[in-house]
Amino acid sequence: SVPAAILSALSASARGGVLFKGGVALETLASVSTFAFDKTGTLTTGRQELSGIHCTGDETEFLARLAGLEAHSEHPVADAVRRAASERQVAPFEIREARAVPGEGIVGLDHQGVVWAGNERLANRMARHSAPMDCPAFLAALHDTPMTLILMGRGARIDGVAMVADEPRATTRPGLDALRARGVGHLAMVTGDRRAVADRVGAELGFSPDAIHADLRPEDKVEIVAGLTEKTRVAFVGDGVNDAAALARADVGIAMGVAGSEVALQAADVALLSDDLRRLAAAHKLAQRAARIIR
Ligand code: ADP
Ligand code: MG
Numbered sequence: 367s368v369p370a371a372i373l374s375a376l377s378a379s380a381r382g383g384v385l386f387k388g389g390v391a392l393e394t395l396a397s398v399s400t401f402a403f404d405k406t407g408t409l410t411t412g413r414q415e416l417s418g419i420h421c422t423g424d425e426t427e428f429l430a431r432l433a434g435l436e437a438h439s440e441h442p443v444a445d446a447v448r449r450a451a452s453e454r455q456v457a458p459f460e461i462r463e464a465r466a467v468p469g470e471g472i473v474g475l476d477h478q479g480v481v482w483a484g485n486e487r488l489a490n491r492m493a494r495h496s497a498p499m500d501c502p503a504f505l506a507a508l509h510d511t512p513m514t515l516i517l518m519g520r521g522a523r524i525d526g527v528a529m530v531a532d533e534p535r536a537t538t539r540p541g542l543d544a545l546r547a548r549g550v551g552h553l554a555m556v557t558g559d560r561r562a563v564a565d566r567v568g569a570e571l572g573f574s575p576d577a578i579h580a581d582l583r584p585e586d587k588v589e590i591v592a593g594l595t596e597k598t599r600v601a602f603v604g605d606g607v608n609d610a611a612a613l614a615r616a617d618v619g620i621a622m623g624v625a626g627s628e629v630a631l632q633a634a635d636v637a638l639l640s641d642d643l644r645r646l647a648a649a650h651k652l653a654q655r656a657a658r659i660i661r
Contacts, residue, residue: 375656383639384649391635394618395650396657399550400600402591404612405557405567406514407442407605408622410532412641414442416450417513420504421526428526430459431476432518435483438464439472441607443514446530447483467491468608469558469584471516483518485560487583493522502526512566514559532563539571541643546572548650554594555579556587558608587612603638603646606630620646 372389379386386392403409421428433451436444437458451458461481464474470491471484482492502524508515514530542553554577557564564580579590588611594600595617602609602616605623610633613619621634623641631637638645 369656369660371656371659375652379649379652382645382648382652383642384645385637385639387635391618392653393657394599395601395636396653398599398601398618398650400552400554400594400598401545401550401646402554402556402594402600402602402612402616404587404602404604404609405555405564406532406559407607408603408641409534409538409555409571409643410442410567411535412442412445412605412623413449414446414514414530414532416446416528417531418529419526420502420508420529421518422502423525426454426456428518429454429456429528431461431481431525432483432516432528434459434461434476435464435472435474435481435518437461438474439466441466442605443516443530444472447516447528450528469582476520479521481518481520483516485515485558486517489517489519489524492519510562512562514563532559532567534567534571535641535643537642537644541645541647542571544644544647545650548647548654550650552594552598553577554590556582556590556602556612558582558584558587584608584611588615591615603643604630605641609633 368389376386419425429451433447436447459476461474461476466472470488473482514532516528517524519525555568555573556579561580564578568578591602591612592615599617601618601620602612603620604613606621610629613633619634620636621630622638
């Protein structure tokens with residue numbers, strides 16, 4: 367039977383919005399000394415802002431096509447695009463047969479042919495299907511800009527780029543500091559976003575430079591988490607989008623926000639109903655206290 371100390375910790379956590387799938391998940395969390403975090407939507411706000419567009423053609427048409435593509439995505443950057451279009455009263459284009467490319471973006475069809483939006487990996491993938499892609503000068507100039515870039519193109523051509531500002535949640539730094547104060551030895555960031563963004567957000571949140579892993583594909587995230595589990599017990603914390611495999615690979619998978627995808631909740635051992643990382647530190651404390659009592 368489940369020890370009373372575990373049961374009471376499970377119910378105390380549940381009142382704080384932290385749901386464990388069972389007593390084993392709680393006991394495992396107690397022994398975790400490495401936390402690895404997804405960035406976008408986990409450390410940073412799920413409500414990002416579109417802060418600008420550089421494009422070769424008409425900007426309204428660019429935004430309409432981009433919003434049409436992002437209408438089919440659940441990634442936080444997609445939400446930023448949809449809101450920007452609606453604020454500017456730009457009606458999204460109709461995009462057919464849209465499909466997500468995990469960790470890269472989205473591809474679909476408009477009346478002219480293949481259209482896509484995503485990161486540089488996706489741009490390179492699209493270029494490989496036809497003529498080599500010209501890298502517009504505006505893109506090269508943005509290399510060190512600490513913003514998430516959404517490239518959009520038709521076929522092998524890049525039409526432009528939308529910049530999305532990604533800011534830490536107000537509760538993230540206090541949550542991480544609470545974990546540090548609890549003696550959690552290692553905090554790492556694993557993100558599919560660009561190096562420039564990861565480094566800026568990581569510095570703001572006090573991550574050590576060698577613990578900031580950027581430009582990762584979903585399978586690279588899994589590999590990094592697997593590597594960390596060879597040294598210590600590892601929790602992976604993600605908002606769900608594209609993170610099911612990393613959640614499953616960690617000793618404890620922690621899915622954040624009820625808005626997180628169904629798949630993520632299935633892969634996770636713990637669900638954080640709020641996006642407040644201070645709750646995570648509180649749950650870690652409860653778990654360790656319960657573990658001490660039963661030992
Ligand atoms: P992360 O949560 O760390 O950003 P993801 O694997 O979810 O990692 O995504 C990696 C990157 O792929 C994003 O930072 C973004 O640049 C790009 N991306 C993913 N989905 C989309 C999308 N729907 N539209 C545009 N870019 C996207
Ligand atoms: Mg994410």
